[in-house]
Amino acid sequence: xxxxxxxxxxxxxxxxxxxxxxxxxxxxxxxxxxxxxxxxxxxxxxxxxxxxxxxxxxxxxxxxxxxxxxxxxxxxxxxxxxxxxxxxxxxxxxxxxxxxxxxxxxxxxxxxxxxxxxxxxxxxxxxxxxxxxxxxxxxxxxxxxxxxxxxxxxxxxxxxxxxxxxxxxxxxxxxxxxxxxxxxxxxxxxxxxxxxx
Numbered sequence: 001x002x003x004x005x006x007x008x009x010x011x012x013x014x015x016x017x018x019x020x021x022x023x024x025x026x027x028x029x030x031x032x033x034x035x036x037x038x039x040x041x042x043x044x045x046x047x048x049x050x051x052x053x054x055x056x057x058x059x060x061x062x063x064x065x066x067x068x069x070x071x072x073x074x075x076x077x078x079x080x081x082x083x084x085x086x087x088x089x090x091x092x093x094x095x096x097x098x099x100x101x102x103x104x105x106x107x108x109x110x111x112x113x114x115x116x117x118x119x120x121x122x123x124x125x126x127x128x129x130x131x132x133x134x135x136x137x138x139x140x141x142x143x144x145x146x147x148x149x150x151x152x153x154x155x156x157x158x159x160x161x162x163x164x165x166x167x168x169x170x171x172x173x174x175x176x177x178x179x180x181x182x183x184x185x186x187x188x189x190x191x192x193x194x195x196x197x
Contacts, residue, residue, distance in 0.1 A: 077190030109134040148180030165196035
């Protein structure tokens with residue numbers, strides 16, 4: 001037997017249905033984008049935040065003279081290869097070139113980095129961050145195409161061994177391909193050992 005309470009409940013549910021549908025459509029504005037587009041939007045947002053942090057003036061300790069010059073060595077991780085970097089300023093700015101091999105792909109990466117010295121109460125330990133770009137070459141006939149081009153970020157820690165021309169660093173270098181197999185590559189961490197020339 002229907003009661004006034006049942007009738008009221010049914011009417012309330014019918015009125016609420018369009019409202020719930022409207023909220024479902026507007027609650028997540030990125031839902032109308034394809035998964036690849038949402039990934040790109042998220043990566044673009046992260047890139048804007050990273051650039052804002054990169055170019056925000058900060059007080060940094062002067063770069064030690066012993067760490068200036070040319071450093072070269074090995075980069076060991078999911079992508080293994082060579083790393084060469086050159087100091088280009090007095091406040092810890094560096095240019096780094098990386099050549100790595102992963103599976104069948106050969107990647108060349110260029111980075112502009114900012115090293116922050118004396119941030120820790122430990123001699124020789126510093127941290128760094130930066131950004132740049134990469135180009136990846138695939139073998140002929142590879143399913144991902146002949147080439148991929150994208151943007152890179154990097155953040156890490158470095159320890160310069162006192163009185164020895166060697167440094168060891170541990171970093172995370174996420175990348176986002178904008179040409180070729182579009183998408184985020186977030187698993188490229190590495191241990192690097194460099195000799196100071």
